[in-house]
Structures are given as structure tokens and as C-alpha cells.
Amino acid sequence: MNNGPRAENRLREWIFGTTRAPHAPPDKLDDLAEVRLELIGREHSGKTALRVCYCKGPLAGPQLSGLELAAADPRVMTRRMVEALETYRDLNRGGLPSTIDPEESDFTLYLADEVRAVLRLREVVGQILTHTTPDSDEKQQEQYRQYVGHLTRADALQVVVGCPASDGPADLDRFEADLMVTAGYLREALKVRAAPTPVAVQLLLAKVDVPFAGAAEARDALPDDRLRAMLGRLVRIVEGSAKVGMAAVFPVSAFGFGTAVPAADPPAAPPAGRPTGGFSLVSEGEAEYLLRPGVSPVPFNLTAAVWWALMAGLLLKPADGRGPRLADTARLMAADLEAMGAWFVPLKADART
Ligand SMILES: Nc1nc2c(ncn2[C@@H]2O[C@H](COP(=O)(O)OP(=O)(O)O)[C@@H](O)[C@H]2O)c(=O)[nH]1
Ligand SMILES: [Mg+2]
Structure with missing residues (x-):
């Protein structure tokens, strides 16, 4: 850890508030309260599933x-709900289509009717990570540059890596390739970081329901030091970089334990109108999971x-x-994390203390 006592003091100040005058009137959202969350993860790592869930x-x-x-808009809320229900229904029959149009979704954090913060989430076309090489054509290079540009301006980076389904060589090879690819992008995002502030980095170990039957089993098998060791390649970058202000590992599952079943056969042909999935050598052969019939x-x-x-x-x-409202929001969120029994391994600036 190299964030030192100054950063810790700052964190404490952030959480417990300072005597600074409010920056904005209480009915106007302080534009500092917008958090841009950018994703790093190859195709099929579970990014879209997380968002739709x-x-x-x-x-x-x-x-x-x-x-x-x-x-922010009730009509958007309705649309999201309908789309999510449709997707859950589709997930009883076939896997998620691959993302071809990286969507940007805004989520507003309210305290009753008062806006406290906005989360701006942008997905990535995972194939950018696995298909772009120095030999790729100019269109792809441009997509790459745009993507890295977004990463360098993020307030928070979410690195998504699927939990290996087993300790078999194919699964471990895939996991190793995932770490190699995501570490490269994470390092690049930090190296050429455009924003003047440090970034928060969250390492998501996705699909933990695949190798484990339940939360207790997963927690037993994945104590803090095991998670740190598994993700060591990424952990070393975030712990060593002065541009990372806070970091943590979160094991997650979009579907939850006991809700998914492996698809009997990978679909021979993609459903009409859908892209072919765009698998790469890294994701090829990875099992597809469906939701059990009738299960959300x-x-x-x-x-x-x-x-x-x-x-x-x-x-x-x-x-x-920064107004005291932001500090108050962060303090409430820290208390919520404790109340919901959040499972995470803090790597920098432990927010649980
Ligand atoms: N068992 C299980 N499978 C998942 C989960 N999330 C995603 N998957 C599987 O992984 C596939 C790819 O997920 P997707 O979200 O489309 O990956 P993306 O390309 O990173 O957006 C899905 O079609 C599911 O088969 C999860 O939480 N649990
Ligand atoms: Mg996707």
C-alpha cells in the first residue's frame, strides 16, 4: 500500500465530513456527484448479465x-424493467447476445426524492480486448483508442473476470488469459490517465455460482488471501499504482446460486437477428449458462x-x-455495505473502517 497517512486522513475527512460550506443548493445536484464507471472485461465474461440483473x-x-x-425518469425505469423481464425470460431458452453497441446507462441515487449522485455506466464491446492487435485495421484501432480514452477518464474502473469453472487445465488457461488481457488494459488506463484525480478500481470475480453451490461454500473456498492470490496479477497493479485511490475485490454472481443450468448444447445457430457471439480463442469453448425454467x-x-x-x-x-452532502452520502453507503453483509477484500483505503 502506498496511499499513506495523508490519503487516509483525506478518506476519513471524506467519510465523516468537513466544515466546508455546501457547494450547491440542496435542490441542485452537485456536478461532482457523477461517477463514471467504465468496464474492462473480454466478451462472455458476464458484463451484460450483471447489468441486466x-x-x-x-x-x-x-x-x-x-x-x-x-x-431519473419513471418511463426509463419501466423500460428497464420490461427489458430485464424479457431478458430473464430469454435466458431460460438461450444465452445473452453479445454486446455490439456499448450502451451507456445512467442510474440516479436518491434519498427519497432527493438526488444524491449519478452513476454513469458504460459497457464495452468485449471483443475490442480480445481482437485488437497492432495488425488490426484502422477502424478497430480507432475503437481501441476511443475505449482507452474512456478508461482514462473514469472515476471507477470495474475489471470483470469470470471465476474458473473448475481447476481443469482449460479453465485455468482461460483464467490466466483473462488476467493477462485485463491487466494490460488496466495498466494502460492508469498509465495514460487523463483525469487529475485518483481512480477507484474494483476487481469483480464474476459467475461465482458456477463452481460453488452456495454463498457459504464460496466464502469458505475463497478466503481473502486466496482471492488476493488468484487475482494477484491485477492486485499488484492496483496496489502499486499511485493513481489508484481505492480498490477492492468483489466475488459476484449475476444469476445467483442454484438458479443457472449449463446449456445442454451450445446453440448450433444463433437466434434470428442476433450476432454470432463473436467468440475469440479465449472465450471459445466456455460453457453457456441458462436460467432454470421459470426462475429469475x-x-x-x-x-x-x-x-x-x-x-x-x-x-x-x-x-x-465538495459539499457535506457528498460526504454524508458516502457515509450512508458505507453503513449500507456493512448492513447488507457485503463480501469484499479491500486492497486500498479500507472503507469498512
Ligand atoms: N452461471 C452463470 N452464468 C453467467 C453469469 N453471468 C453470465 N453468465 C454466462 O455467461 C454468458 C455471457 O455473459 P454476458 O453477460 O453476455 O458476457 P459479456 O460478453 O461480458 O457481456 C451468458 O450468456 C451466460 O451463459 C452468472 O452470473 N452465472
Ligand atoms: Mg455483453
């Missing part, structure tokens, strides 16, 4: 503090992951001009 996780209702994530996802640790990313993003905003 927000409806059953962080969007599902208020936390103990009363803070609640929602769409019960996301595991997903609300906690989103709460932490938003909280850490807020905590790392520049102190100048």
Missing part, C-alpha cells in the same frame, strides 16, 4: 439508509459491488467544492 439487485429497492438507485436471477453481492463502486467514486472526487 441490476433490476433484481441494486435497483430492487432502498437500502437500510433509505438510499435507492433508480432511473437472484444476484449475489451485486448490490454491494455497485454500492462500493459508487461510494468509492464519490470519495475520490476532489475535495474542493
